[in-house]
Amino acid sequence: MSFDLGVWYEAAPVSAGHAGNTYELLCRADTSTVSAHPAVSQFYEEVVARFPEPDAFDAAPAGSDTHVILPISWSRLEEVAEFVYQRAGQLGLVCYDPQAGEVELPERVDWSA
Numbered sequence: 001m002s003f004d005l006g007v008w009y010e011a012a013p014v015s016a017g018h019a020g021n022t023y024e025l026l027c028r029a030d031t032s033t034v035s036a037h038p039a040v041s042q043f044y045e046e047v048v049a050r051f052p053e054p055d056a057f058d059a060a061p062a063g064s065d066t067h068v069i070l071p072i073s074w075s076r077l078e079e080v081a082e083f084v085y086q087r088a089g090q091l092g093l094v095c096y097d098p099q100a101g102e103v104e105l106p107e108r109v110d111w112s113a
Contacts, residue, residue, distance in 0.1 A: 002072055002073060003081065004069065004072070004097075005098075006026055006070070006098065007040070007096075008034045008040060008066060008068070008094055009037035009040055009092070009094070010034075010105075016103045018103075020096065020098065022096070026066075027069065031066045031067065036064075038065070039091040040064070040067060040068060041063075041064075042091060043068060043091050044063030046087060047061060047068065047070065047083070047084065047087070048061060048063070050083060055073055056072070057080075058071045058073050089104065091106070093106060
C-alpha cells in the first residue's frame with residue numbers, strides 16, 4: 001500500500017473537488033482535462049533523479065508531460081512528500097492528495113496573468 005499524490009498544471013486555481021475528479025481521470029489514463037506543460041516533465045525528471053532508490057515508491061511513478069502520479073512508500077513518505085509538495089509549488093504545479101481529498105495550489109503563481 002502506498003501514499004499517492006498527483007501533480008499536474010492548471011491555468012487557474014481549482015477546488016479540491018475539481019482536483020479529485022481530475023485525479024480520478026488521470027488514474028484511468030484519461031488526460032482530457034489537463035494540458036501538457038514543460039514544468040510537469042521537469043518535475044517528473046527531478047523526482048526520479050532525486051529518489052532513484054526502489055524503496056522510495058511502491059511502483060514506478062507514472063509521468064508524462066501532462067501529469068505525474070506518485071505511489072510513495074510509507075517508509076519514505078515524509079522525505080519524498082516534502083520534496084514533492086515543495087518542488088511542485090515552486091514549479092507552479094497543483095499537487096493533489098487523494099487520501100485526504102486536499103489540493104495544494106502553488107503560492108507563487110499569478111493566476112490573473
